[in-house]
Amino acid sequence: MSSSCFVRLVALCGFLIIGAAHAEQSLDTIIIDAGYDKQTKIAIVPFRQGPEFSKEQPMAEIVSFDLARSGQFAPTNPDNMLSRPTTNTEVFFRDWRVLGVEYLVIGRTGVDSLGNLKVDYHLYDVFNEREMLSDSITTTRNKWRDAAHKVADEVFEAVTGIPGAFSTRIIYVLAMNAGSPDATYRLEMADADGERARTLFDSKEPILSASWSPDGKQVAYVSFETGRPAIVLQNVATGARELLTQFSGINSSPVFSPDGTRLAMVLSRDGNPEIYVMNLADRSLRRVTRNQVIDTEPSWDQDGRSLIYTSDRGGRPQIYRQDLTNNFVERLTFQGDYNARARMLPDGKHLIFVHRNNGIFHIAWQDLERDDVRVLTRTSLDESPSLAPNGSMLIYATQDQGRGILAVVSIDGRVKYRLPSSSGDVREPAWSPFLDTL
Secondary structure, three states, rough: OOOHHHHHHHOOOOOEEEEOOOOOOOOOOOEEEEEEOOEEEEOOOOOOEHHHHHOOOOHEEEEHHHHHHHOOOOEOOOOHOOOOOHHHHHHHHHHHOOOOOOOOEEEEEEEEOOOOOEEEEEEOOOOOOOOEEEEEEEOHHHHHHHHHHHHHHHHOOOOOOOOOOOOOOEEEEEEEOOOOOOOOEEEEEEEEEOOOOOEEEEEEEEEEEEEEEOOOOOOEEEEEOOOOOOOEEEHHHOOOEEEOOOOOOOOOEEEEEOOOOEEEEEOOOOOOOEEEEEOOOOOOOEEEEOOOOOOEEEEEEEOOEEEEEOOOOOOOEEEEEEEOOOOOEEEEOOOOOOEEEEEEEEOEEEEEEEEEOOEEEEEEEEEOOOOEEOOOOEEEEEEEEOOOOOEHHHHHEHHHHHEEEEEEEEOOOOEEEEEEEOEEEEEEEEEEOOOOOO
């Protein structure tokens, strides 16, 4: 994000490449640029797949790619497997020790007596020759990819101790022909791997600042469909939309509180851009900041008791936190002359934000206790960071060959991949909370 981007927001309110050939409206090929130096070797044996699902992408491929794009796992190429077990009795650990495999996943898919999809799967610790996980998923047959992501989530957590976030969704703005009379803007929702994209809302006017409710059932965003900015609340499942604010001036940056009962936002209804909080039960507004400076881009502390926002009250954009009970304000960032769009990690001890370094905008991580800042990205014009619900990865908007794309980086900066789109410029991403997709 540049200084002009900051003003505009207020004024307007590889080593592995796997194609996305199984959905018409998906983001393009994911390009994995970097992973951990020492990745966990895991074998996802092709699942036994009944003829009912012959047209589906092999489930083991989806599971394998989920684990690969985490950067922490190195899945074994099926062509190198010495055997392909699908049941317990067919597992011979020596076959996998020879290959240096540390963990083994096997499974089979079929239909139950009611015609539903049934997936049985097992995870093994190869070196200790023990079963770590044995589970079964039963769901409707149209949830094939959801079942695969669920398997990957469970395997990831069993091995790493961190909940997997493969069953989540992302929303983002797809801008086509921006700046021309034919410009169109779409609010898109897709799986976290970019697959199964669908349009939630489309407009001839810009869409900005989309965010998820904590239950994943609603999104809030800024729409210019009436010719001026308005904050809209939309039901993801039904598409029902409600106009929340359309005051004179700025209506921007809506973000839900952790309990989903309030919405922080930026309004200039009183003449100056200020942070407000709306109670969603009665739509009442509370003004939080009172300054003759720019206060914008709010987000919530993890306990919902404080707001974190960008302010130029010190002369340049920096990150501040304000306690909502006593209005105490503290400055959180001091390194660099520009820090903005902050989000707190689930642990409440670390922050991610847009940070200017040598005139270039990157995404940075900060330890709030030690004031230690670490730059995570090295791409161009990096902005709009959004955290995965498990706190291990973040998605952000950047530029690649002059086109807006999405990119993902791990919190330690070691895992990186891109989700480009050939359909237009992709911007303003937001990662969903954990979802029950089954």
